[in-house]
Amino acid sequence: MKNIWTIAYRDFRSYFTSPIAYILIAGFLAIMGWMFFFNLSYFNLQNLQAMQMNIGKGISITDGIVRPLYGNMNVIFLFLVPFITMRLLAEERKNATIQLLLTAPVTLTEIILGKFLSSFLLVLTMLGLTAVYPLVLVWTGNPDLGPIALSYLGTALLVGCYLSFGLLFSAMTENQIVAGALTFAFGLFFWLINWASQSVGSTWGDVLNYMSLINHFNQFSQGVLNSTDVIFYLSFIGLGLFLTHRVLDSFRWR
Amino acid sequence: MIKIQNLTKRYGPRTAIDNLCFEVGRGEIVGFLGPNGAGKSTTMKIITAFMPATEGTVTVAGYDVFDSPIEVKKNIGFLPETPPVYTEMSVQDYLRFAAQLHGVEKSKLDGAVQEAIEKTGLGDVRRRLIGNLSKGYRQRVGIAQALAHRPQVLILDEPTVGLDPKQIIEIRKLIKSLAGEHTIVLSTHILPEVTATCDRVIVINKGRIAAQDTLDRLTSRIQHGRVYSLAVKNPSAEGIAAIKAIPGIKSVTDAAHATDKKLTVEIAPEAGELRDRITETAVSHRMGLLEFVAEKLSLEEVFLQLTTEENL
Numbered sequence: 001m002k003n004i005w006t007i008a009y010r011d012f013r014s015y016f017t018s019p020i021a022y023i024l025i026a027g028f029l030a031i032m033g034w035m036f037f038f039n040l041s042y043f044n045l046q047n048l049q050a051m052q053m054n055i056g057k058g059i060s061i062t063d064g065i066v067r068p069l070y071g072n073m074n075v076i077f078l079f080l081v082p083f084i085t086m087r088l089l090a091e092e093r094k095n096a097t098i099q100l101l102l103t104a105p106v107t108l109t110e111i112i113l114g115k116f117l118s119s120f121l122l123v124l125t126m127l128g129l130t131a132v133y134p135l136v137l138v139w140t141g142n143p144d145l146g147p148i149a150l151s152y153l154g155t156a157l158l159v160g161c162y163l164s165f166g167l168l169f170s171a172m173t174e175n176q177i178v179a180g181a182l183t184f185a186f187g188l189f190f191w192l193i194n195w196a197s198q199s200v201g202s203t204w205g206d207v208l209n210y211m212s213l214i215n216h217f218n219q220f221s222q223g224v225l226n227s228t229d230v231i232f233y234l235s236f237i238g239l240g241l242f243l244t245h246r247v248l249d250s251f252r253w254r
Numbered sequence: 255m256i257k258i259q260n261l262t263k264r265y266g267p268r269t270a271i272d273n274l275c276f277e278v279g280r281g282e283i284v285g286f287l288g289p290n291g292a293g294k295s296t297t298m299k300i301i302t303a304f305m306p307a308t309e310g311t312v313t314v315a316g317y318d319v320f321d322s323p324i325e326v327k328k329n330i331g332f333l334p335e336t337p338p339v340y341t342e343m344s345v346q347d348y349l350r351f352a353a354q355l356h357g358v359e360k361s362k363l364d365g366a367v368q369e370a371i372e373k374t375g376l377g378d379v380r381r382r383l384i385g386n387l388s389k390g391y392r393q394r395v396g397i398a399q400a401l402a403h404r405p406q407v408l409i410l411d412e413p414t415v416g417l418d419p420k421q422i423i424e425i426r427k428l429i430k431s432l433a434g435e436h437t438i439v440l441s442t443h444i445l446p447e448v449t450a451t452c453d454r455v456i457v458i459n460k461g462r463i464a465a466q467d468t469l470d471r472l473t474s475r476i477q478h479g480r481v482y483s484l485a486v487k488n489p490s491a492e493g494i495a496a497i498k499a500i501p502g503i504k505s506v507t508d509a510a511h512a513t514d515k516k517l518t519v520e521i522a523p524e525a526g527e528l529r530d531r532i533t534e535t536a537v538s539h540r541m542g543l544l545e546f547v548a549e550k551l552s553l554e555e556v557f558l559q560l561t562t563e564e565n566l
Contacts, residue, residue, distance in 0.1 A: 006354045010340075017342045100338035100399070103302045104355040105327035252305045 003106040007114025011088065012121050020087075021122060024080055028126050035072050036133045039065045061143040067221045069133065070151035074217060077123070077159045078187050084122055085166025086180035088115045089248075094174045102251070112167070112244050119163045120156075127152060147223035154220025157233035158213055162187045164240025171247040187213075255280045255407055255437040256301065261310035263296050263461075270296045271461040274310070280406075283433045285452035286441040293461040294441040295335070298409050301439070302332045315406050328357055331405040331436075335412050337396025341385030345376055345395055348384055349402050356403035370398040374428060390421035397428065401436075408432065410440040414447060426450045481549040482519045482532065487542030489515040496535050502528055518549075 015021035043064035050058035092098040101111050137143045166183040173179050194212035197205035209215055213236070216229040256278040263270045271293040278284050288294050299305045301312055303323035312319040315329040340348055349367045358366050371380055374394045379387060384395055393413065400408055413429065414422045429451050432438060442448060448455050449469060456466040486493075489508050494517065498506050502525025507518045521528055529546070536543045 003355065006351065010343075010351050014340065014342055095338075095341070096334060096336040097338040097340055099304070099332070099334040100352065100355070103304050103327060103330070103332045103334075104352075105324045105357055106355060107324070 003110040004114045004117060007101070007106070007111060008117035008121065011115060011118030015084075015118070015122050020083070021125075024083060024122075025126055025129065028076060028080060029129060031076055032069075032073060032130055032133075036065075036069055036136075039069050040136075061137060061141055062147045062223070065137065066143065066147050066151060070155060070221055071217075073130070073155060074158055074214065077155070077162065078191060079184070081123075081159060081162040081166050081187065082180035082183040084119050085163055085170050085183055086176045087170065088119060088167055089170040089244075090174055090176045090179045093171075094176075098251075102248075108245055108248050112241055112248065116164060116167055116241060119167070120160060123159050123163065124156065127155060144223065147221055150220040150223055150225055153225075154217045154229070157230065157237075158217050161190075161213055161233055161236040161240070164237040164244070168240050168244045168247065171244045255282075255315060256439065257311075257313045258297075258301070259311050261297070261300065261312060262308050263293075263300060263305075264308045269461055271458075274458075274461075274463060276456055276463065276466060278437055278439060280437055281434045282454060283429070283438045283440065283452045285448035285455045286439055286458065287443070287445070287448055287455055288441075288458040288464075289443060292458045294443075294458060295411060297458070298332075298411050298439070298441060302330055302409055303327050328403070329406045331356075331400030331403065331408045333396045333400045333408075333410045333413055335415065337392050338399070339384045339392055339395050342383065344381050344383055345387075345398075346371065346380045348395065349398055352399040353402040356405075358403050366402050366404065369404075370402040373401060373432070374398040375424075390417050390424075393417060393421070393425060394428070397425070401432070406437060408436045408438045410438065412442055412444075413440060414442070414444065422447075480521045482521070482529070483545075483547045483549050484517040484519060484532070484536065484543060485545035485547075486515050486517060486536065487544060489517060489541060490539060493536060493539035493541045496539055497532055500528060500531050500535065502526070503532075 043059065043061070046064065047058040050056060089098065092101070134143065134145075134148050137148075138145075162183065165186050166179070169182040169186070170176075170179040172182075190211065190213045192212075194205075194209045194215055197208040200208065210232070216232050219226050219229050258274055258276050261274040262272055274293075274297065286294050286297070296305075300307050300319065301314060303319045303326045306320060314326045317325040317329070319326050340351075343351070346367055349370055350363060353363055353366045353370075354360075371377055374397055376391070376394055376398055379391055384392060387395070393416075397410070397413065400410070410429070414425050417425060426447065429438060429440065433453075440447075440451065452469070454466065454468055457464040494506055494508060497503060497517070497519060502522050504520040504522045506520075508515055519532060533543060533546060
């Protein structure tokens with residue numbers, strides 16, 4: 001446990017001793033801020049129209065702001081995660097620093113969990129900084145806090161899936177660009193995998209729907225905490241980390 | 255401290271090392287010498303529990319490498335061929351990380367880092383980023399990294415490669431100063447390195463041990479015949495002929511020198527003690543004997559013989 005933290009802390013710090021963390025966080029917050037502003041003004045406009053025309057209660061904060069905002073956040077993470085994970089092991093392999101880790105008295109599992117944790121901490125930092133949007137909502141309105149909290153949980157789990165496979169691709173190559181490109185392609189594919197569900201029959205359609213990463217997220221942003229979704233994400237993360245373990249272990253046999 | 259028995263490693267059909275056996279005692283500096291691709295790095299990787307052996311056992315500080323790799327790794331400091339340094343870290347942060355990773359307790363961390371910095375002379379650059387340091391300093395950081403957790407065994411893979419002559423001398427001095435406290439195995443294909451630092455040499459070629467002994471004995475053992483070199487004032491032809499005529503002398507060659515002439519006398523291996531007869535002959539022919547030196551083969555020649563000859 002101590003070793004995991006030692007490795008995670010070093011990697012987490014190295015995000016901040018290079019420009020990577022600052023560029024990622026600044027870009028992320030700029031886009032998110034713009035989206036939040038857009039969502040907020042569009043939401044106001046819609047409700048104003050509903051009031052003037054006197055048609056019903058208008059649209060809720062959850063449906064008008066929270067769901068589109070966190071849905072968009074996931075798309076942005078799809079683009080950003082390759083930049084977070086691509087260096088984790090590829091750079092260590094290229095600079096031969098991985099030998100330090102592999103000849104130190106730590107297990108492979110500890111190395112992998114440490115690496116994963118460092119990238120996950122960076123994502124949590126980014127998520128933490130977006131807490132300003134719900135704060136604005138609470139200050140000016142009366143949002144339903146359940147869907148917001150669950151959106152954060154769902155986003156963390158979903159991004160964790162990207163991260164674990166990003167780590168896997170980073171372990172498979174010395175070339176950071178290859179690792180990043182594979183991560184992006186993989187994430188996008190599992191995002192879109194259920195597009196084919198209409199045309200493959202009902203059984204396979206269900207399977208594809210189940211495997212789609214984004215499908216499980218929709219439950220969270222509606223404020224529904226379903227153990228199926230949590231277990232799906234956790235096993236997806238676990239699979240990525242397990243495969244990373246196999247790849248790293250195979251170094252020893254070459 | 256290190257015990258290696260019947261160690262074999264095969265990569266598919268290719269045998270990288272074949273039935274190696276050797277031991278390294280506590281506090282010894284052993285040079286691991288061999289041409290490129292002889293199996294030096296493979297052996298080191300197995301000793302450091304980086305990769306498993308195909309056959310045979312390795313024990314380090316009493317722990318079996320295969321059964322308890324974590325214990326073995328705790329007792330080993332390893333400097334790979336390229337120093338495994340993170341360029342974006344400062345020297346002291348990096349050493350702290352390396353020590354922590356090797357299980358140094360938090361309370362002893364500062365002391366361990368300080369000691370490693372002092373031993374390797376990195377005090378002036380401790381706060382600088384490793385990426386801004388020269389190759390020689392990086393190599394020292396690599397050695398400091400291997401030392402930081404005070405391991406009993408140090409494994410150094412080509413510690414002086416790519417350094418300038420002044421740095422090489424410094425690193426060698428450093429390695430010598432570490433002996434006694436640590437058991438050191440050092441691999442190299444640069445021969446003077448072994449002469450300069452090691453107590454004992456293990457010459458490895460094509461995955462087998464070609465020879466292992468102290469330097470002196472290795473040099474004398476390899477020398478088939480003996481060679482003497484004589485400096486004379488007046489190398490008269492009849493004098494040379496007379497020396498040649500002594501039974502057991504293989505050849506006499508003379509070479510011009512600045513102030514005096516040099517004769518190289520080679521003696522057949524089966525001949526007995528001939529030094530007295532050579533000097534007597536030289537003196538009786540009034541050659542003006544100035545020097546009489548028994549020539550030693552340099553390690554270079556030993557190495558070449560060991561790695562090129564089939565049977566020794």
